[in-house]
Amino acid sequence: MDKKPTGTPAGAEQLKSDLKAKTPGRFYVLYGEEDYLRRYYLEQLKRLLLDDLTADFNFHRLNPENFSVDLLADCMEALPMMAEHTMILAEDVDLFGVTDAERLCALLSDIPAYCTLALTYGEFKPDKRKRKLWDAIEKNAVLAEFRYQSESDLRAWIRRHFAHEKKTISPELCGYLLQQCGLSMTRLDAEIGKICAYSGAETVVRADIDAVVEPTLDAVVFQLTDALAARRFDDALKLLHTLLKMQNDAIPIVAAIGAQMRRLHAAKILLNEGKSAEELAQLCSMPSFAATKTMGQARRLSDGFCRKAVLLCCETDEQLKTSYGDEERLVELLILQLAEEARHD
Numbered sequence: 001m002d003k004k005p006t007g008t009p010a011g012a013e014q015l016k017s018d019l020k021a022k023t024p025g026r027f028y029v030l031y032g033e034e035d036y037l038r039r040y041y042l043e044q045l046k047r048l049l050l051d052d053l054t055a056d057f058n059f060h061r062l063n064p065e066n067f068s069v070d071l072l073a074d075c076m077e078a079l080p081m082m083a084e085h086t087m088i089l090a091e092d093v094d095l096f097g098v099t100d101a102e103r104l105c106a107l108l109s110d111i112p113a114y115c116t117l118a119l120t121y122g123e124f125k126p127d128k129r130k131r132k133l134w135d136a137i138e139k140n141a142v143l144a145e146f147r148y149q150s151e152s153d154l155r156a157w158i159r160r161h162f163a164h165e166k167k168t169i170s171p172e173l174c175g176y177l178l179q180q181c182g183l184s185m186t187r188l189d190a191e192i193g194k195i196c197a198y199s200g201a202e203t204v205v206r207a208d209i210d211a212v213v214e215p216t217l218d219a220v221v222f223q224l225t226d227a228l229a230a231r232r233f234d235d236a237l238k239l240l241h242t243l244l245k246m247q248n249d250a251i252p253i254v255a256a257i258g259a260q261m262r263r264l265h266a267a268k269i270l271l272n273e274g275k276s277a278e279e280l281a282q283l284c285s286m287p288s289f290a291a292t293k294t295m296g297q298a299r300r301l302s303d304g305f306c307r308k309a310v311l312l313c314c315e316t317d318e319q320l321k322t323s324y325g326d327e328e329r330l331v332e333l334l335i336l337q338l339a340e341e342a343r344h345d
Contacts, residue, residue, distance in 0.1 A: 011144035012041075018142075019044050024085065025142055026111040031124035032146035036185035041144070042089070042120060049085040049116055057081040062090040069100045073107055080114050088117045095119070095137070096127035105136040148183040151175075151287045158188065162204060165196040169204040175289040176206060179222070180215045183287065187216075217247055221256045222290070224335075225264065229297040233339040240335050250327035251320050254334065258313030260294075265306040267291075267298035305345045312337050 011029075018025055024045065030038050050059055060075040067090060080086045098104055111117055119141075128134045137143075149157070155174040162169045169177075181187050191213045199208040215223075220243050227236040243253050263284050270280050281291035298306065316334040320327060 011142050012037075012146055014142045015041055015045070015144045019048060022048060024048055024116050026113070026115060027108065027117050027141040028144060029119045029121070029124060029137065029141045030144045030146065031119075031121040033122070034146040034148050034185060035122060036189060037146040037149075038120060041146070042118060045116070045118060046087060046089075049087045051083060054081055054083045058083050058086040060086065060088045062088065062093060064093055067093045069098055069104050069107070072104070076107060076112060076115050076117070084114065086115045088115065090117070090119050092121055093119065096130050096133060101130060101133050105132050108133075108136045108140055111140070149185065151178065151183075151289065154178060154183065154185070154188070157185070158192065161189070161192050162196070165192075167196060167199065167202055167204055173204060173206060173209065177209055177213070178287060179289060179293075180209065180213050180219045182216045182218065217243065217252065217256050218260075220246065221253075221260050222293070224257070225260050226293070226297055228338055228342045229300040231342060233343070236335055236339060237332070240332065244328060244331070250331045251317070253331055254313060254317050254320060257334070258310065258317060261306070261309040261313050263294050264298050264301065265310050267294045268301065268303055268306045271295065271298055272303070301342070302345050305341050308341050309338055312341075 014025075015028060015030070019041070028045070030042055032038060046055075046059070058078075058080050060078070062071065062075070072088070072090075075086070075088045078086060095104060108117075124143075124145075126134050126137065155171060155178070158174045158177060159169060177188070177191070181191050194212040195204060195208050198212045199205075201208075220239055224236050224239040224243070227233070227239060240253075244250075247253055263280070263286065266284060267280050270276075270283070277291040277295045278288065280286070280295060281288045284291070286294070312334060316330055319325065319330055
């Protein structure tokens with residue numbers, strides 16, 4: 001292979017470098033939780049390798065239904081027609097499940113110079129026990145992982161997207177939008193489009209976001225725990241009913257509430273030790289804006305409430321998974337118990 005073996009952290013940068021230099025490699029594995037970036041760089045690779053006139057002849061698409069080692073070999077051997085390159089895209093194909101692994105290893109180790117093979121996965125789980133096949137992939141492929149971006153990178157990206165639509169948004173509202181949508185660029189892109197279509201002004205305001213953005217499950221749970229911390233118990237119940245409309249299954253709701261209660265407990269412990277929101281963000285792998293707000297919630301609650309809240313969530317989760325009771329009633333009872341604990345906190 002003409003490409004130097006590339007480790008996971010550097011793989012995405014290697015792909016970007018290849019695209020910028022217009023020197024495509026022969027073998028890429030694109031994977032990771034941030035599907036927006038994965039799709040974007042895959043499309044850039046296709047544009048570099050293919051042209052509109054001959055793409056039908058030189059682009060080969062494989063999937064779990066049609067994949068075979070024979071078909072992969074045929075695609076590799078197909079010479080480019082009226083072009084310099086061919087491209088093979090294999091989506092979510094389990095290479096480690098094939099029967100002819102030895103032949104597959106040989107193919108992956110000797111991809112023709114005119115051909116680029118790109119494998120894509122949302123989650124890439126190589127079976128490293130199959131040593132020869134994993135060695136062939138690790139040695140010859142650029143392993144490009146696309147993770148969720150940092151909060152600072154996302155804030156800059158959000159501002160650029162709004163600027164492209166001739167709109168401005170404040171740093172504070174960038175943080176609020178992230179709180180409502182989470183870190184997925186795919187979701188953010190869709191919600192930014194909705195905001196731009198809704199707002200007729202050059203400057204985006206919070207009312208624009210609240211009017212059209214659909215908050216994530218975690219965002220509503222955060223609002224619910226904030227209502228409990230502020231002793232706004234009627235609001236907490238209203239938010240629970242919002243959650244029940246969003247998610248028919250009660251188990252994910254309780255899991256999300258439980259996760260936030262564990263973060264609150266961790267925040268309380270850190271506060272007692274004089275630690276900062278940055279340390280909570282690192283400990284719980286959460287964005288800094290969410291860590292700061294969680295620290296604010298924890299300041300309004302006692303150690304006893306935080307411990308009891310975690311236990312109540314665990315008990316409700318067990319009841320949901322082991323009984324045939326009314327799920328909605330069990331979740332409502334959890335919120336009432338949490339409210340009662342907060343009322344006497």
